[in-house]
Amino acid sequence: MAEYPHYLVQHRALFDGTPVTIRPIRQDDSGMEQEFVRHLSDDSRYNRFMGMLRELPPNKLKRFTEIDYDQHMAFIATIAPDGNEIEIGVARYVATEKPGSCEFAIVVDDAWQRTGVAGLLMLALQQAARERGFSTMEGLVLASNRKMLRFCRQLGFRVHREPGEGDTVHVDMQL
Numbered sequence: 001m002a003e004y005p006h007y008l009v010q011h012r013a014l015f016d017g018t019p020v021t022i023r024p025i026r027q028d029d030s031g032m033e034q035e036f037v038r039h040l041s042d043d044s045r046y047n048r049f050m051g052m053l054r055e056l057p058p059n060k061l062k063r064f065t066e067i068d069y070d071q072h073m074a075f076i077a078t079i080a081p082d083g084n085e086i087e088i089g090v091a092r093y094v095a096t097e098k099p100g101s102c103e104f105a106i107v108v109d110d111a112w113q114r115t116g117v118a119g120l121l122m123l124a125l126q127q128a129a130r131e132r133g134f135s136t137m138e139g140l141v142l143a144s145n146r147k148m149l150r151f152c153r154q155l156g157f158r159v160h161r162e163p164g165e166g167d168t169v170h171v172d173m174q175l
Helices: 027-039 042-049 058-065 117-131 146-155
Strands: 010-013 019-024 072-079 086-095 101-108 136-142 158-160 168-174
Touching: 010 117, 019 117, 027 058, 027 072, 027 086, 042 101, 072 117, 086 117, 101 117, 117 136, 117 146, 136 146, 146 158, 146 168
Parallel strands: 101 136
Antiparallel strands: 010 019, 019 072, 072 086, 086 101, 136 168, 158 168
């Protein structure tokens, strides 16, 4: 497994000036990741996982936090108002079967939506994907998730339906 990529850690500010750290997830973030998912609203969990999920099963939690940075990436956004990190968003990509393509997923805590967190996460994720040689980023979004579809369009993703996708919409962009 690849060494932790410290060079990808970024210290930024949200729209209101709140300091935020954007960094690759670590294995020891599993408790914070689980708490983050538990704290999401039912709608946010449904939109991210496309199903009702109260918390991450152990195998999924392990897969989300014990990653091989050479194969895929996950960035978390954290704040530390009292010195203890709190996760407020996460974005990840995994390679697809298509050469040069990766699939992304992102979710931001409900209280932190529309603050700039998602944009910072996606910029870091896209840059990391480019550096790893990916040329296309794609994803599936629930057709009912209008906020996410609007966000994808703002970032320059092409939004379209593909045959057999049911209630999901395909988004993709060239990196």
